[in-house]
Amino acid sequence: MSNSKPKGMDGGLTNYGDPEFASFLRRSMARSMGVSRELLDKPVVGIAVTPSEFNNCHRLVPELAEAVARGVLAAGALPRSFPTISLGEVFLNPTSMVYRNLMSMDTEEMILGQPMDAVVLIGGCDKTVPAQLMGAASADRPAIQVVTGPMSTGRHRGQRLGACTDCRSFWAKYRAGSVDSDEIETVEGRLAVTAGTCAVMGTASTMASITEALGMSLPGTAAIPAVHSDRIVSAEMSGKAAVALIHNPIRPSDIITTGSVENAFRLLMALGGSTNAIVHLTAIALRRGIRISNERLNAISDETPVLVDLKPVGEGYMEDFHVAGGVQAVLRELKPLLNLDCIGVDGLTMGERLDAPDGWVDRAVIRPFGDPVSPVGGLIALTGSLAPEGAIFKRAAATPSLFETEGRAVVFEDLADLSARIDDPELDVAPHDVLVLKNAGPHGAGMPEAGYLPIPKKLAQAGVKDMVRISDARMSGTAFGSIVLHVSPEAAVGGPLAAIRNGDRIRLSVESKRIDLLVDEAEIKRRLDTFAPPPMPQRGYKALYRRSVLQAPDGCDFDFLTANSSERPT
Numbered sequence: 414m415s416n417s418k419p420k421g422m423d424g425g426l427t428n429y430g431d432p433e434f435a436s437f438l439r440r441s442m443a444r445s446m447g448v449s450r451e452l453l454d455k456p457v458v459g460i461a462v463t464p465s466e467f468n469n470c471h472r473l474v475p476e477l478a479e480a481v482a483r484g485v486l487a488a489g490a491l492p493r494s495f496p497t498i499s500l501g502e503v504f505l506n507p508t509s510m511v512y513r514n515l516m517s518m519d520t521e522e523m524i525l526g527q528p529m530d531a532v533v534l535i536g537g538c539d540k541t542v543p544a545q546l547m548g549a550a551s552a553d554r555p556a557i558q559v560v561t562g563p564m565s566t567g568r569h570r571g572q573r574l575g576a577c578t579d580c581r582s583f584w585a586k587y588r589a590g591s592v593d594s595d596e597i598e599t600v601e602g603r604l605a606v607t608a609g610t611c612a613v614m615g616t617a618s619t620m621a622s623i624t625e626a627l628g629m630s631l632p633g634t635a636a637i638p639a640v641h642s643d644r645i646v647s648a649e650m651s652g653k654a655a656v657a658l659i660h661n662p663i664r665p666s667d668i669i670t671t672g673s674v675e676n677a678f679r680l681l682m683a684l685g686g687s688t689n690a691i692v693h694l695t696a697i698a699l700r701r702g703i704r705i706s707n708e709r710l711n712a713i714s715d716e717t718p719v720l721v722d723l724k725p726v727g728e729g730y731m732e733d734f735h736v737a738g739g740v741q742a743v744l745r746e747l748k749p750l751l752n753l754d755c756i757g758v759d760g761l762t763m764g765e766r767l768d769a770p771d772g773w774v775d776r777a778v779i780r781p782f783g784d785p786v787s788p789v790g791g792l793i794a795l796t797g798s799l800a801p802e803g804a805i806f807k808r809a810a811a812t813p814s815l816f817e818t819e820g821r822a823v824v825f826e827d828l829a830d831l832s833a834r835i836d837d838p839e840l841d842v843a844p845h846d847v848l849v850l851k852n853a854g855p856h857g858a859g860m861p862e863a864g865y866l867p868i869p870k871k872l873a874q875a876g877v878k879d880m881v882r883i884s885d886a887r888m889s890g891t892a893f894g895s896i897v898l899h900v901s902p903e904a905a906v907g908g909p910l911a912a913i914r915n916g917d918r919i920r921l922s923v924e925s926k927r928i929d930l931l932v933d934e935a936e937i938k939r940r941l942d943t944f945a946p947p948p949m950p951q952r953g954y955k956a957l958y959r960r961s962v963l964q965a966p967d968g969c970d971f972d973f974l975t976a977n978s979s980e981r982p983t
């Protein structure tokens with residue numbers, strides 16, 4: 414932990430060649446905003462705010478920012494909120510993933526470029542929390558994450574509904590013809606009925622939970638519903654805690670360590686959380702030079718049972734998780750497996766956090782270690798001739814009878830080919846085939862959540878519910894099925910995925926953690942001789958993205974932002 418005096422408004426003065434003039438001018442301009450001289454002499458807490466009318470999940474950010482500011486003021490510092498870009502998952506083309514690194518750069522530079530002694534980051538929707546944590550990890554100024562919290566559920570004909578696992582199951586029923594167009598229109602208005610992030614253990618809720626396990630947010634805060642008064646109180650407490658961090662500086666580099674990253678991965682396994690969290694947590698960790706290998710990831714997964722019974726893996730919603738005991742109750746179950754000396758933003762170690770008296774725990778939602786939902790963790794890494802650098806499989810949300818599958822490849826060259834042919838009645842596909850999507854990785858298409866390939870309509874109508882599906886894409890954290898994702902290297906950089914042809918045999922073995930293309934190595938090489946990458950964008954952010962984006966095992970970060978490529982994280 415480092416010690417430095419707060420600089421307040423005099424931090425990082427504008428370069429005029431006359432620091433005293435720069436300070437005088439800054440204070441003068443600050444006073445134009447109605448801030449008293451007395452407050453201008455206080456330490457400063459920045460509040461990164463991300464409201465946007467293209468981001469439903471952040472609708473209550475202004476209220477949270479007000480509460481954070483109240484906490485900062487009460488603790489004797491000056492709150493200053495500032496905007497960064499906001500990423501609303503379903504409002505961005507081609508996919509929010511393309512813009513995560515842009516938001517992380519915006520966050521990092523605004524933390525460092527503006528005068529603040531600490532920062533509170535308010536985010537929630539899928540990519541926003543990873544982006545803010547990546548930025549904060551690189552900026553390495555004392556930082557606390559506040560999340561917007563999950564939505565509450567809606568009701569439809571007596572059934573609870575929550576985005577977005579139920580969005581997918583209703584859409585699948587509509588495609589199969591068991592739900593008609595009137596009902597699907599009614600359901601559209603009942604899936605997302607409050608402010609907040611998706612109501613299940615999708616990517617946003619997984620990232621909120623991981624942030625708590627990492628120590629970057631206050632304990633007990635990840636799962637509080639967006640509309641609950643405790644959510645506002647937690648924001649106020651986070652503002653107070655940020656001021657404490659100024660006087661007793663604990664930086665992201667003190668908090669994000671190999672031990673805390675492993676704790677976060679362990680929680681991810683116990684939650685049966687989103688596959689996307691592996692990419693994001695990897696990117697956050699690499700900002701501090703920390704890498705968890707596929708072998709270590711699998712060891713953590715094999716040792717850690719799934720303890721939480723929430724959709725998409727199980728039955729409940731995030732509102733149930735909160736009242737059941739939330740992240741701290743899960744961590745208490747995992748305590749013998751955790752690194753207990755990791756410090757958090759509250760100045761307490763993981764061990765001290767977990768020494769807090771046990772609250773009541775709803776065992777229908779959070780199981781005891783000895784009676785898990787599943788004896789092994791939710792996610793595993795696969796390797797093999799189809800994915801030499803790795804792929805991810807969410808075994809907790811897959812069909813066990815498909816865990817050991819050998820099947821014939823039905824190949825779609827890209828997203829356009831998939832949407833043109835998946836429902837073609839002439840498509841040559843059978844229930845035990847393996848659906849393969851190419852060119853949907855970071856370089857190919859920005860790595861959209863397209864890995865949840867729809868079951869071809871003619872098979873869905875015949876009652877087929879799941880098939881092995883393989884791609885270099887990601888999948889929504891709210892989705893489910895026997896789906897191999899993040900195949901690396903991706904097709905668009907000439908990985909073996911690019912070589913697959915219709916009719917090739919593919920073998921998936923969850924037991925051996927392998928994914929293999931059963932084609933001779935020499936033949937794969939011969940097919941790749943004619944490989945040509947997609948055209949390179951020539952200008953703007955898209956050009957920067959394509960020049961710099963790394964593969965999934967490197968968190969899809971930019972090559973110039975990871976710890977080894979920058980002078981900042983030392």
Ligand code: FES
Nearest residue numbers: 470538610611617
């Ligand atoms: Fe924002 Fe699902 S759309 S978390």
